[in-house]
Amino acid sequence: MSQTVTIDSSNHLKSLVLERFGHEPDDLVQQRLSAAEQYFTLDWPRLERTPLKKRRLDDIPIFSAPLQPKPVAPSDHALIEIRLDNNYLTHCIVPDALKQKGLILEPLQQAIERSAVRKLLGTLTGKITDRIGALNQALWHNGVFLSVPANLNEPIEVSIGHHATDEVRALIMRNLIVVGPHSRLVVTERLITEASANKMLLSEATEIIVQDGGQVEFGAIQQCASHVEGFIRRIGQIHQDAVLDWNIGEFGSSLAVSGHESHLAQPGATTRSTTVFFGSSQQHQDYTAKSLHQAPHTTSNMIARGVMKDRARSIFTGLTQIDQGARGSDGRQKEETLMLSDESRADAIPSLVIDERDVYAAHAASAGPVDRGAIFYLTSRGLSEEDAIRLIVHGFLAPVIDRIPHIGLRDEVWAAVERKIRE
Amino acid sequence: MASKPLISDEYQYGFNDGDVGVLKFARGLRRETVEEISRIKQEPQWMLDFRLHALDVFFKKPMPQWGGKLDTLNFDDIVYYVRPSENQGKTWEDVPQAIKDTFERLGIPEAERKFLAGVSAQYESEVVYHSIRDDLKDKGIIFTDTDSALREYPEIFREYFGTVIPPEDNKFAALNSAVWSGGSFVYIPKGVHSDIPLQAYFRINSENMGQFERTLIIAEEDSFGHYVEGCTAPIYSSESLHSAVVEILVKDRARMRYTTVQNWAPNVYNLVTKRAVAHSDATMEWVDGNIGSKLTMKYPSVYLVGEGAKGMVLSIAVAGKGQHQDTGAKMIHVAPNTTSTIVSKSISQHGGKTTYRGLVHFAPEARQSKANVKCDTLLMDDDSTSDTIPYSEVSNANVEMEHEATVTKVSEEALFYLTSRGLSDEEATRMIILGFIEPFTRELPMEFAVEMNRLIKFEMEGAIG
Numbered sequence: 001m002s003q004t005v006t007i008d009s010s011n012h013l014k015s016l017v018l019e020r021f022g023h024e025p026d027d028l029v030q031q032r033l034s035a036a037e038q039y040f041t042l043d044w045p046r047l048e049r050t051p052l053k054k055r056r057l058d059d060i061p062i063f064s065a066p067l068q069p070k071p072v073a074p075s076d077h078a079l080i081e082i083r084l085d086n087n088y089l090t091h092c093i094v095p096d097a098l099k100q101k102g103l104i105l106e107p108l109q110q111a112i113e114r115s116a117v118r119k120l121l122g123t124l125t126g127k128i129t130d131r132i133g134a135l136n137q138a139l140w141h142n143g144v145f146l147s148v149p150a151n152l153n154e155p156i157e158v159s160i161g162h163h164a165t166d167e168v169r170a171l172i173m174r175n176l177i178v179v180g181p182h183s184r185l186v187v188t189e190r191l192i193t194e195a196s197a198n199k200m201l202l203s204e205a206t207e208i209i210v211q212d213g214g215q216v217e218f219g220a221i222q223q224c225a226s227h228v229e230g231f232i233r234r235i236g237q238i239h240q241d242a243v244l245d246w247n248i249g250e251f252g253s254s255l256a257v258s259g260h261e262s263h264l265a266q267p268g269a270t271t272r273s274t275t276v277f278f279g280s281s282q283q284h285q286d287y288t289a290k291s292l293h294q295a296p297h298t299t300s301n302m303i304a305r306g307v308m309k310d311r312a313r314s315i316f317t318g319l320t321q322i323d324q325g326a327r328g329s330d331g332r333q334k335e336e337t338l339m340l341s342d343e344s345r346a347d348a349i350p351s352l353v354i355d356e357r358d359v360y361a362a363h364a365a366s367a368g369p370v371d372r373g374a375i376f377y378l379t380s381r382g383l384s385e386e387d388a389i390r391l392i393v394h395g396f397l398a399p400v401i402d403r404i405p406h407i408g409l410r411d412e413v414w415a416a417v418e419r420k421i422r423e
Numbered sequence: 424m425a426s427k428p429l430i431s432d433e434y435q436y437g438f439n440d441g442d443v444g445v446l447k448f449a450r451g452l453r454r455e456t457v458e459e460i461s462r463i464k465q466e467p468q469w470m471l472d473f474r475l476h477a478l479d480v481f482f483k484k485p486m487p488q489w490g491g492k493l494d495t496l497n498f499d500d501i502v503y504y505v506r507p508s509e510n511q512g513k514t515w516e517d518v519p520q521a522i523k524d525t526f527e528r529l530g531i532p533e534a535e536r537k538f539l540a541g542v543s544a545q546y547e548s549e550v551v552y553h554s555i556r557d558d559l560k561d562k563g564i565i566f567t568d569t570d571s572a573l574r575e576y577p578e579i580f581r582e583y584f585g586t587v588i589p590p591e592d593n594k595f596a597a598l599n600s601a602v603w604s605g606g607s608f609v610y611i612p613k614g615v616h617s618d619i620p621l622q623a624y625f626r627i628n629s630e631n632m633g634q635f636e637r638t639l640i641i642a643e644e645d646s647f648g649h650y651v652e653g654c655t656a657p658i659y660s661s662e663s664l665h666s667a668v669v670e671i672l673v674k675d676r677a678r679m680r681y682t683t684v685q686n687w688a689p690n691v692y693n694l695v696t697k698r699a700v701a702h703s704d705a706t707m708e709w710v711d712g713n714i715g716s717k718l719t720m721k722y723p724s725v726y727l728v729g730e731g732a733k734g735m736v737l738s739i740a741v742a743g744k745g746q747h748q749d750t751g752a753k754m755i756h757v758a759p760n761t762t763s764t765i766v767s768k769s770i771s772q773h774g775g776k777t778t779y780r781g782l783v784h785f786a787p788e789a790r791q792s793k794a795n796v797k798c799d800t801l802l803m804d805d806d807s808t809s810d811t812i813p814y815s816e817v818s819n820a821n822v823e824m825e826h827e828a829t830v831t832k833v834s835e836e837a838l839f840y841l842t843s844r845g846l847s848d849e850e851a852t853r854m855i856i857l858g859f860i861e862p863f864t865r866e867l868p869m870e871f872a873v874e875m876n877r878l879i880k881f882e883m884e885g886a887i888g
Contacts, residue, residue, distance in 0.1 A: 324805065337817065342787055345818035352811040354830045357802040361830040367817040368824070 007063045010040045016063060017138055028112055031122070035137035038128055045130040045231075049315045049347060050257060050286040055229060060201045062170035066141055069165065077159035077188065077408060080105060085163045087142040087171065098156070102149035105158065108174055111145030121176055124207040124235040124263070132231045136172055136203045143173035143204075146187065150180035150211070160189045162204075166196035175206040179214040179242075188219040188409050191252075195225035202230040202253065210242040212266075219409040221249040223416060226281070228253035234260040238269035238298075246273035247404045249413040250285060251420060259288035264298035264329075274403050275304040276413055278420040279312030279344065290319045291333075293326040293359075302333045305400045307393055307420070308344035318350040322359050329356070333363035338396045340370060340389065390421050446506040450631065451499045454478065457601050460504050464570055464604070469581070477590035477600030484594040490780070491718040491747045496692050501633040501664050503602045505547035543568060543623040545636055548604040559617055564648075565610035566621050569637050572608030579610060583641055587670035587698050587726075595694045599635045599668040606636030606667065611646040611677075620649040620682070620868050625665075627691065633664040640670070642677040642705075651682045651868060662717065663691045671699035671707065675729065678706040682867060686715040689746060693719040703729030703758075710866050711738040713748045722780060724753030727761035727789075734763040739863040742775030742807070751781035751813075756789035756822070767798040768860050771807035778810040783824055790821040798828040801859055 007013045013036040021032055044052045069085035074093055082092045082105055089107045104111070111117045128134050144160050164171050171193075179185050193200065202224060210216050216236075224230060230253040236244040246260050262271035271291060279285050291300030304316055320331035337346040350363040370392050378388035397417060404410040446463070448456060457478050461471040486493055543553045543566070550568035559566070565576065573580050590600035607623045627634050642648055665687060673679045679699065687693050693716040699707040709723035725734030736752035754763035769777035783794045800809040811828045833855050841851035857864075864872050 324808075339817060339820035339822075342818075342820045344820065345816065347817070348813075348815045348826070350813060350826070350828075352809070352828060352830055354800070354802065354810070355808040357805050357807065357832045359802075359830065359832070363811070363826070363828050365813070365815060365826040366824055367815065367822065369821045 006061070010037050013039055013063070013138065020139075024112065025115070025118065028118055032138050035128060035134045039131060039134040039138055042128065042131045042134050045132055045257065047257065047286060050255075050284060055255060057201065057229060060169060060199045060229070062135065062172070062201050063139070064169045067165070067167055069163075072163075075159065075161065077161075077190075078157040080157060081159045081161070082107070082144055083161040083163065084142045084144075084173075086165055086168050087173075089142070101152065102147075103152075103156065104145065104147040106145055108143040108145045108176060109141070111176070117145060117176065120178065120209070121174070121207070124209075124237055125205050125233065132203055136174065136205050139170075140172050140174045140205070142171075143175045144177075146175075146177045148179045148183045148185050150183060152180075152183040155184040155186050158185065158187045160187065162189070162191050164193040164200065166194040168193070168200060169198065170201045170203075172201075172203045173205075175204070177206070177208045177216075177218075179208075179210050179216050181211045182213040184215045186217045186219070186406055188221075188406060191220070191222045191224055193224045193228055193252075196227045198227060200228045202228050202232070204232045204234075206234040208234070208236040208244065210236065210238050210244050212240045212242060214239070214242045216243065217245045217247065217405060219247040219404065219406050221409065221412055221416065222252050222256065222258070224252040226252070226254045226283075229255045230258065232256070232258040235263065236261070236271065237263045237265050238271060240266040241268035242266075243270045243272075245271070245405075246275070247406065247409060248273070248275045249409075249416060250275065250277040250287060251416045254283060256283070256285045256287070258286070259290070261290040262292065262300060264291065264293045264300065264326075265295060267295045267297050269295060269298045270300070272301045273303065274400050275316075276397060276400055276417070277304070277306040277314060277316075278417060279306065279308045279314050280420055280423050281310045281312065283312045285312070285314045287315065288317045288319070291321070291331055293320075293322040293329045293331060296325065296327040297329060298326060299330045300332065303400055303403070304335045305397055306337045306346065307340060307397065307417075308337060308346050309340040309420075311341070311343045313345045315347045316349070318363065319353065320351070320361055320363065321353040322356050322361060324355040326356050327358045329359045331359070331361045335363075335365040336396075337367040338370065338393065339367060340393075393417070393421055446504075447629065448502055448504045450502055452478075452501070452503055452602070456503050460602060460604060463504075463506070466573065467577070470573065473585065473590075474601050477597045480590045481594060481597035481601055484597060486594065487720075490720045490778075491749045493692070493718070495662060496664065500631055502629060502631055503633050503635070504604060505629050505632055506549050507546045543607055545605045545623065545625045545634075547627065547629060547632060548634065550605045555621075556619075562615050562617075563612040564615060564617055565608065567608050569606040569608045569639060570604065572639070576608070576610070579641065580608070580639070583670070583672060584639060585670075587672065587700055588668050588696050593696060595666045596668055596696045599637060599666050599696070602633070603635045603637035603668065606638040607640075607650070607652075608638070609640040609648065609650060611642045611648045613643040614645045615643075616647040617649065620651045623650070623652040625652065627663050627665065627687070631663060633666065636667050638667065638669040640672070640679065640681070642671070642673045642679045644674045644676055646674075646677045647679075649680045649682065649868070653684050653686065663688075665691055665693045665695070665716075667695045667697075669695070669697040673699060673701045673705040673707045675703045675705060677702075678708075680708040680710065681723075682710040684712040684714070684867075685719065688715060689717050689743075691716045693721065695719075695721040697721065697723040698726065699724070699734075700726045700728055701732035701734055704731040705729060706733040706735070708735040709737070709752070710863070711736065711750070712863065712867075713738070713740040713750050716748075717745065718747045718749065720749045722751045722753050722782075724755065725763065726755045726757065727763065727792075728757055730758045730760050732758060732761045734761075736765045736767075737863055737866055738767050739860050740767070740769045740777045742769070742771050742777045744773040744775060746775045747778070748776070749778040749780060751779050753782040753784075754794055755782075755784045755786075756792045756794065757786040758788060759790040759792065761789060761792045763794045765794075765796040765798075766862055768863055769798070769800040769809060770803065770856070770859070771800065771809050772803035774806035776808045776810075778812065779828070780812045782814040782816070783826070784816045785819050785822045785824065787819050789819055792819075792821075793823045794825070796826040799859070800828075800830040801856070802830065802832055
């Protein structure tokens with residue numbers, strides 16, 4: 001069993017931080033200590049539509065010591081793979097040829113020994129504004145540093161796996177990804193946990209920097225068990241003529257407060273995002289996607305489709321913000337929800353904040369039921385009602401799931417959808 | 424290139440008539456202020472109790488932390504009651520000359536000459552002129568000011584007053600409930616159709632004046648009515664506050680339309696709560712034009728409580744220099760087979776800001792219901808901004824909700840096409856703007872469409888952009 005630690009003051013938390021992370025470079029330890037100070041003064045995030053009080057997050061023993069996992073065999077997801085179990089590195093495979101070209105993939109804990117990495121860490125996540133932010137900065141333990149050198153024309157494919165066994169009470173991690181000019185990267189993150197009777201807190205903060213002309217496909221699939229309370233924040237900074245694509249599948253955990261943010265920081269930057277979510281039983285999903293146009297001639301296109309069944313509740317907030325001076329920018333959003341149950345609830349808030357005249361911005365949102373006519377047609381052709389609904393869900397999600405360019409991830413998303421339909 | 428404004432920023436109704444009030448309260452709001460208003464109006468005890476309760480609610484509620492900037496609004500600086508004349512005029516001749524001059528300049532008697540069904544004019548806190556056409560009176564339609572209605576029709580009044588918007592609804596509804604004065608009361612009996620619009624006109628004249636009119640409209644079963652209001656105020660260096668409450672009940676199979684062309688001076692805070700309840704197969708339509716004011720926060724709403732009820736909001740917002748139009752609509756579907764439509768058109772220019780803020784809610788009971796929302800914004804220059812914040816809440820698997828929005832500049836392709844056909848840039852731009860707001864102007868009664876055309880003056884020279 002894991003050792004349970006109760007922490008009741010910032011001094012107590014600080015001594016825990018020193019005990020666990022005191023060996024790290026000084027500036028980082030100072031950062032952790034200042035975050036520990038804020039942990040007790042800041043509250044849990046205040047979310048308009050997701051009350052956190054009743055979820056008793058304070059009762060989760062998040063300060064318990066991480067557990068050493070058993071070794072696991074490498075998967076066949078990609079040639080380059082890093083896997084972390086219960087906050088510890090289990091393996092990290094990088095072909096020598098790529099190592100020689102300058103590709104770096106390692107646990108972030110190891111990478112922060114270099115001051116250049118420490119300098120980049122936290123530049124996108126910014127100031128801590130709530131207890132989750134403080135917790136993450138004070139106690140992050142695992143995560144990945146990935147650096148792709150400039151001018152690698154062949155797309156690099158990387159798989160990141162985060163796993164947790166049923167004994168783990170908190171998974172607190174940070175990822176930092178830097179892609180050099182004109183290089184291409186396809187990275188896929190998988191979050192998987194074993195089921196447990198005890199609540200687990202998941203906190204992820206990921207920063208992605210795509211330098212001039214770089215092209216990145218960031219894929220993520222979250223299939224945590226129903227004891228997980230998840231907080232995921234991913235931010236990308238996109239430089240001149242660079243592209244960042246997000247392909248996100250949100251399926252698991254009991255609470256998922258999750259989101260991605262694209263900072264279109266330099267002219268010609270582009271982002272496309274595809275989010276697929278599927279809520280069932282009593283799941284609560286609060287997803288936020290943001291496209292921030294900070295430079296001229298930037299484009300964003302955000303697409304989300306969700307299916308809601310049972311008593312699930314979803315909130316999808318989209319924000320397209322075009323700053324003054326971001327001339328010739330184009331920002332679009334489209335959100336659609338298919339409702340399978342009368343007990344489920346879906347809110348959509350697709351907002352536009354436009355401070356520049358010479359732009360095009362548009363959003364569309366819709367929610368609708370399963371077409372009874374289609375069900376009648378299909379059942380009259382001999383399909384069971386269940387199969388008919390399954391076909392309709394497939395038809396609804398296919399246009400977005402098939403946008404996911406990475407075939408492996410696409411198949412995994414389809415498999416997750418299948419599982420949710422049968423659930 | 425330097426250019427004249429596309430839509431005139433000059434406020435035409437910015438004159439004032441000096442202080443014409445016969446009774447003006449000291450600034451600030453206290454319990455005594457409310458008691459004094461009620462005493463002057465010789466109100467029944469229940470209304471005084473209602474006001475005092477609302478005042479408590481007002482003091483308790485915090486200022487809204489969303490929407491526009493309210494920091495220069497000082498409740499202690501406002502005059503809560505100004506009585507402009509001793510008596511209400513029944514004919515135009517009875518109205519005091521100074522006030523009459525104002526309304527002449529605004530075109531009120533002209534409107535009556537055009538055979539509008541009824542005209543009511545509110546100056547400061549009280550209704551100063553009121554008239555209704557005899558044939559409508561004969562049909563049983565009641566159109567009077569709200570204070571007279573409380574005296575003359577106490578039963579109907581008490582049955583419906585405050586039922587659609589209770590004082591607890593929001594801080595400004597509470598303020599209105601505490602200090603309300605004037606406004607219109609409309610009652611359309613069962614099966615009666617009022618083919619011609621009932622019209623009201625509201626004007627603030629004094630500096631730092633707060634106008635708190637309260638309108639209550641009841642459309643009985645199978646009836647039809649159309650109510651139209653307009654608003655103006657002079658320009659002073661300090662702010663005035665207009666905080667109205669409009670409650671509408673649309674009974675089974677009735678249809679009601681409420682049209683507003685709000686053209687307050689650019690120093691008026693316009694914080695208004697407008698809500699209608701639509702019963703079975705009833706139709707409620709809000710046609711809402713927001714051109715004036717410093718800050719408007721107004722979201723006309725329809726509670727679709729009866730099966731088959733329909734709601735519509737058609738709105739236009741124009742924000743010029745220093746203006747923020749934070750407007751939108753709310754559709755609350757709580758019964759089966761209900762439908763709603765929201766069409767919002769916004770234009771931002773000269774550094775103005777428009778915000779569309781809307782809500783479409785489907786309760787679990789709202790089976791087989793539909794909603795359609797469309798918001799379009801035109802940004803005319805580089806200093807102007809626009810936000811679109813639509814909320815949709817669906818808790819039911821048998822509804823259809825659609826939302827669409829765009830934010831663009833005037834299309835260069837369209838301009839090029841029109842100018843290549845021999846139109847000047849101004850003519851081409853005007854044509855594009857008129858086309859953009861046409862879904863709105865087409866729904867206005869003739870007099871108001873003319874008024875709109877006067878308000879939206881296109882005096883532009885040279886190319887835009």
